[in-house]
Amino acid sequence: MQKPFVLQRAFHLKQNVMPNPRIKNEDQYEALRDKGYSKEKSARIANTPDSGKKGGKAKPYEEWTKKELYEQAKNVGIEGRSKMSKKELIHALRNN
Numbered sequence: 001m002q003k004p005f006v007l008q009r010a011f012h013l014k015q016n017v018m019p020n021p022r023i024k025n026e027d028q029y030e031a032l033r034d035k036g037y038s039k040e041k042s043a044r045i046a047n048t049p050d051s052g053k054k055g056g057k058a059k060p061y062e063e064w065t066k067k068e069l070y071e072q073a074k075n076v077g078i079e080g081r082s083k084m085s086k087k088e089l090i091h092a093l094r095n096n
Contacts, residue, residue: 023047061090069093 023029025046032042061069069089073081078092 061093 023043023046029042029046032045033039037045064072066086066089069086070081072093073084073089076093076096078089078096081089081092084092
């Protein structure tokens, strides 16, 4: 009986395989390939300078004013925002 593809790939990765020196973030590359991305696109993404790092320079919603939260909720189309408290706006934005 043949193992499913995912198990075959996992087994292959666990073997002592020399990593590709052209790929900077091998784990991300393999994850993208597992999701069905092409070799080229996976390599391009994995080789970006910030590959695998979380982005975003925005401050946390808790540091935003209620007015800023309201405007963001308006931009993403959250209904009932005018009656929401700051805490409710934060929850709605995170769970939209």
